[in-house]
Amino acid sequence: MLLDLTERETQSDFDKMDTYLKTIEEEDFDCWWYARQVESGMIPACQFVKNAIARERAKLSDPNCLYYFDPHPGFRFFAFCRHFYHLKGDKGGTPFILAPWQIWVFSMLLGWKNKEGQYKDKRQYKVTYLEVPRGSGKSAMMGLFGLFMLSMDGEWEPEVYVAATKKDQANLIFNSVVRQVEFPANKKIIQHIKVRRKREYLISTKLQGGTFKSLSKDSKSFDGMNIHCALVDEIHAHPDSEIWDVLSSGSNKRAQSLMVGITTAGTNFSNFGFQQSTYMKKLLRGDFHDDETFACVWTIDKGDDLYTEDTWIKANPSWWTSAINHTKFANAIERTRNWPETKAETFTKLLNIWYQSSDKWLAPEKVAACNDLTIPEEQFKDIPCIIGVDLGWTEDMTALVNVYERIEKEAEGVFRKHYYVYPRFFSPSRLVASGSKPKYTMWEKDGLLETMPGDTIDYEVLQEMIFKEFRSHRVIETAFDRWNGHQMMTNIQNQFGRDAVSQINQSMGGLNDASKFFKRLVLEQRIHFHHDILVWNCVNAVVRVGNGGLILVDKDPGAPQDKIDGLKATLNALERFMIRNGSNGDAWEAIMI
Template sequence: MRDYTRLEDQELYNEGYQYLLNVKKDEFLSNDDSFFYSRQIQNGTIPSCDYVKYAVEREERKKQDPNCPYYFDPLPGFKFFAFCRYFDHLIGPLGGQPFILSWWQIWVFSQLLGWKHKTGPHKGKRSYKIAYLECPRGSGKTAMMALFGLYMLTLDDEWSPEIYVAATKREQANILFGSVLKQINYGKNKRIIDHLKVAFKRDTILCNADKGGTFKSLSKEAKSFDGLNIHCALVDEIHAHPSSEIWDVLNSGAAKRDQSLMVAITTAGTNFNSFGFSYSSYIKKLLQGLHDQDPVFKDDSVFGCVWTVDSGDDLYSPLTWQKANPGWFSSVNQETIKDNILRTKAWPETKAETFTKHLDVWYSASDKWLQPEYVYACNDLNVPETHFKDDKCIIGVDLAYAEDMLVYVKVYEKYNEEDEKYHYYVYPEYYTPSINLTKPENTKYVDWVNRGLLTKCDGDIIDLETIQKKLEYEYEKGNVFEIAFDRWNATQMAQSLQNRFGADTVYYVDQSMGNLNDPSKLFKTLIIEKRIHFHSDIMVWNCLNCYAKMNNTGLIHVEKESTSSKDKIDGVVACINALSRWMEHGIEFAEPCVWRT
């Protein structure tokens, strides 16, 4: 086997390129080149983020498991790699050079095409039905997926395969489709194109071989996609998809075949309420769950890999740039990346565009209150609430929108001996009326309910008596010593709880700027310093929807972008209510931390 003996550099990459330029099938297979990339990830010679490590670990674990229901066939991956070598790059600095897949691309397509069912009705068929690939701009996504679509049309041994590339806008879909057309029309490719019996007619690429096939570009309204019988769908720049409508219709069309593939390819984006962000979050949860061997996160039909940075990485370090960019030595312009990233120090307004495109970091607009990299780092709480059964808790409550979403958060304070500071541990309980799950704009609500992050309540509005009973139950467990309410929509409940538990237990939190300024600023400080911890995608969503209104004396108030916005901040508001009460008590209730965060 060939392996790097030092950290990958341009010289090592070039040596590998020369090897791949000429390697024959027997040597490729004997060297186990399908897994060369994964070996380098595991031995650290190619820098990578945790999600890449987890994706590699997943595939390696299957190789080592004699009870794995799938077997690995290296031939399809080599076949696609060899297919690509017949073509040239047709754009940019690499134009005119042979199209040699990089090690990371070989690994990806080897996994997609190579894992097959050992037994059962799908014996010998591929196990993966869906692939999600997220990496920075310049990684060669479009060119490689164009050739993959052409391969699936002509050489995947499927009768009348239907191949589609889809995007939210025609212009975007046509970028990838146009890349296929360039290969078909490139004079040097005439011999192989004739051999494949491929031709372009009107708006369709046709395969005129015995098994036939069509390749089209789609970008109309999702309803126009009905009736498709998809063998392979390439969904481009999924970060730009506001909803799952297009994906769902295509996925339904792909369910009609035994070996269909849905492939999402994208960079990170800035819309945290989009389907793209939701899917990215799911893939990351899946990879993390597989790494943790959590049985909840097991989906053998989905392959995912995300090339990005890790929490705490120095975004201005060249090693971080290399880690996030799998095409660092093959396809990206290193100087451009360096210049653009360093420029953000003096021009912070460019961070969103630069970090999403060059480092694959989901990044909010600069006028939002909290930046994503800090929020994500705090979404790390993996300790069950029972660890705090002997500790005091303050509950913060926000009942502002009984017709949409309500929340109370349980906030524990603990002294951490490692950094000698107080940390806060948040366990939110979110509720929504069941009618909300039927609204097309609330697809993320359905996902949250299915994952146990959101509780649905019968009817069109949340019965506040249900929430009151929940709070009574929380108090009677013994460690809740205060419940903090915003007066809005809560007077009757708060009075009832005061009558039962005492006015020294149930408090109204004044929502004026003067009163909320300090706990709001504390919340942001805790986020930045990673001293507040939770494990909830809804809380992440709430954090990323926050804006700060400042008056002329410098006091701030956390709010939504506008009163009409559908984006919610309820969990943050409830947290700030609880923090305001913790601040009243100082540190007298906290004890040294008995476990490490």
Template structure:
């Protein structure tokens, strides 16, 4: 039945798919205040998101509008965590999926940035909360994301393909990724172009992002609403292959070496990778070795055929039967220390305490590298740029080549990035080892540059 016949809303759901800087939160705040103050009847309104900070963006926007307007302020009671309309007893408050206790909510829900939700749980709670309210809305607004199997992507596909008289859909996006090279098409994805977002600013951001892979992916999703599968490819194949320089990849016995290790929990690949500065600014050569137990070569096991080939070629070392023999790896590290000027052996302390203790007891310098965004984002970004500048010289090791192509990156809210073993479809252990060593090389290089500077003070 139409709204004119029933007196109720024509639409129960609204899905607005629009990039950043186009007034998403502002629109939600206006909608919330309209229902809170101007609409007839009593409303329980909830702004929700994956975390409390995001949920408050729309709430705080509505709060500011009321505080700055005498007429609205006169009709409302503004508190720290909710806003009341005294005449209708309506209330607006923020909630988040990590706050708990949301099952008993009932009323209109305004969801911000659905693409950040790990699943549909919060959406489902809020959808059910409006079931008994004939005038309730479920208002969803979001940009594109980097997980094409996420609930948000499924909901987006549903809204694009299924016609529903109860759902209002507004999708602003480019028709093709190639249109990013055509500024005249950008208004398709940016309805506020020339008002709150400007072509010159988008062009500048796009140009800067072209040389930094993870930023380019973010521009596509957040500026043009283009879905991406994975945060971003780690390193382009052509850039990686350009770094294979046979005449320059032989290690030097004179220059410092930084070793990175990634130890498997049981029957997986373990890797040891070396990073050595060449003497040229920002340039390194890298080489390494991978280990696997013999059980991983058994017929029918994942990757067993390619593992057998690498064993025959000498690229993969069998160490142990059912699990990797850490003592084998320890002996190889001592051999590297005997051959080169090893400044550090860096690895994730998880599952490595035994080997760490043994190496330390023999005088090997060790460095713990936590596997979070704070530790891994700087070397990950730096390595990407260094590869594009051909400042990473490798020896064309097929296992590392394979691992580089397997990497899927994750990004946090602060745009930090790191390889994600859970998201990556295949093994990335050599890359994990490389990044551990590369991070320590970066830190020591920066420290050396600072210690070489002379500070002059005029008294």
């Protein structure tokens, strides 16, 4: 049996392990070895990995757990893999031995089963999400897993798919499987599996009549699928949830179908990939329960030194067991000190950090940290509210935001103001239905974007919504861009008094103080919201600096499709809070841009 490490892992430890695993039998198979080494600190890992392990461990000791663990399927996949060979790179021609972290992952997603009910003895997990850096061997690993699900999972006529946004990306995994099937040394174990070529490659098995195909967004074969296993590659590159949703729908017809998403981190904080990553990290933090989803994310922890090997090992579970060139890795990280334009590519691919490199005003990770609001708005109904309004273009997007200010106790004897933002976004229904803005379609489906009939925003409907807020909440005023919505402002004043409307100057300097205050609130996590469109608005914003250091938050002129309406509405409301607080308020402390 493989012994636990007593000192921090080294290359020689994993060389010995590789030799041992080539001949290990099932009675000595230990699928929890990796988990124990992480728990003991012998293998460095980030908090998300530790939480993922704790989540699985807890079920073992819970007498009321609805699931039981069967280690046999994990060993079957491990044993299946070692009959194959690495077919490229420095390891080419050597047996394919799963790394300890891979053994643990596949043992978990295959081994947990339902104790009772309609799906007794069927797998617990329907969805798996893995976020790992480049160099972790994910293409070869996932390719063999797809082949295993095609030929060894006991399913009749299994349909296995690998999907990505582009055909070339989907084929990275699929072609690795084709090469394995056609490699002469593998013929004995998979003699019943064939590769056929019509218009494109198709892998099929004679035993249960299964098929394995690759798909991309431009594929014409998305209809009528009855999926047993879907492998979705590089989710960070998916602009929307279309592919995931279609595959998920096609996997609902079988008792233990499996969706597997695998990706590195990315640079787009407004697409489906980042939404998935955020969801999975919240699951691992314990913010909610989702018993059908297994997730694990290998990255670094907040405050880690990016330029030390300990941090690199933490983010790379295959540091000792893959073909990662440690010298080249170190050189790439070091290069970012003097060439900051390389940070996005290097940090996302090598350290699995979501990173956006640009002249954007707000760091996306800081904005994401503020997207944490879980308090229902009704709890603020007796607290003063300012409604920020940004009417934008009537044929595109408009935002209304309710902003509340409340003093919170941060530590013993420390009290500071926090701000709570509840936004609503609106677009014309025909714009959303046209499909010209895929994000809008996705947001409408998720309930984040409200549509109004026709080609334009109906200001009278918005006005009635504002009237309703005055009657149901303690609204003290509305804050408008002074150049838009004159009739609406007049109508609000006629209903609720002259002080119910403030006009905000949004030119250079007009929102200077509110903008600097907003950035400070973000950095100190004293502003809270829970809305993906507002996150998108915030990370889209750029800043122009004028005379005397005055700033103007604006859209990126190179990306006019990237809106900031919700952010501008929030700044309008903050400007009014600052004026009401007066020059002695906390809002007027000095702050850097």
